[in-house]
Amino acid sequence: MTESTATALHELTASDAARLIRSRHVSPVELVQALLDRASALDPHVQAWVRLDADRALEAARASEQALASGTEVGPLHGVPFGAKDIFDSAGLVTAAGFSPYASRVPARDAEPVARLKTAGAILLGKMETTQFAYSDPSRTRNPWRDDRTPGGSSSGSAAGVAARLIPIAFGSQTAGSVLRPAAYNGVVGFKPSYGRVSKRGVLPLAWSLDHVGLLARSVADCSLVLANIWGYDPADPHSDASQPAFVVDEARSSPPRLGVVREAMEHATPRLRDHLQAVASRFEQAGARLHEVSFGETLELILAVHQVTMLTEMAAVHWQLLEQYPGAHQPRLRANVEVGRLLPGVSYVHAQRLRRRIRQSLRRCLAEVDALLLPTAVDVAPGRETTGDTSLQAPFSLVGFPSITLPSGVDDAEHLPLAIQLAALPWQEARLFGAAAWCEAQLPRMPAPPLA
């Protein structure tokens, strides 16, 4: 490491690592080795990694270094290591989704987001812990802030790993709140794009119309950098949107945003999170943001009921045959909810989808006069390890498919746990969302690393 990279290698964000690798101030081999060494030291405790691919990652890093030395044109994420939740297929590397019958399941090709990130030059370091099939039975991963609290789920390994500086960026997925909530509980940035923006080919499903590929990172800039390299129509994914507008990175925006503070979310949050959000909102207002109180235009209770009926029915459709094929292999909550989902009447599912369209229109109106919605990411700080937490403030945006992002916004003095705010925007307006989020990020205190790290 040279003087210009005095930051420890494991502290580098993906954007910084990409820049320093390109300028040859950081060696991709040294970076990969530093992260492998860190995994050896810390992961026996955190348990964020389910499977490291050390040999191939080092081989890829050596190839990256040679490409730079020979002056070959390189991609925007050249030499940058990343992780992927273990529901993302990885060519030649087991992808098991926490499901024991899949312990020897080795995909022939990478999931499309993994493939696209590799095409941009990034290096897959390994697979990260997930709750089984990305549902809500807790995984073994520990929250690096406090052992007695959940890291959240289902992207538990991705969130805890990014927080513990085991990896700068990692793929997660969100069906209810499985990217943003673990990000909030671990004090990192979590982002999910518009539904249909990023291909899900090769990502094991939980509930097709709700599943989103997402990202865990330590900066808004990293989310933007990754999205710029993975977005776009994929004809092999039936959920990929062929009519999506281009995602164009807007680095110029620095003006204070117009933010809509969501009444229903404030009423639903605990006093701790409500007070925190009000304090953050005041800080933003003093810095020039224009804040308005807005309403979803629907009750949160109805939004969550529609989400739940949709998820239970689709989960049952995804899993009932596997449940019969491998009796006893599913975790208890997943099994029970698949069994119950099978019993729900079809007419209720269709009614829920009609309501879903109405809710989507209501949320569009809610966003009409603002750049982004502002609300707590979770109702409270991370709860105990018997749960993965409450999805009720993340699920609305999974239901309607709008992009959303969570930013760490402080540490609770009493609990010594991260606090977080959430922003959401209209479909396809990720650049506008990142603009608002980057401005907010600049107003917030720098998030410290967790005590473990």
Added chain:
Amino acid sequence: VTELRRCAVAIYGEERAAEIRLQTALESAAAVLWRVNQEPLGPVGDEP
């Protein structure tokens, strides 16, 4: 919830249907199902 329980017994058997985990999931599903079915929609167009 009574109707869902009856279906659960018919499909999964009395023993499984009586397990706490399934009971909890049934009660939770019945609550959201009721909420969705209570919500009126209209006028009915050509969807879905």
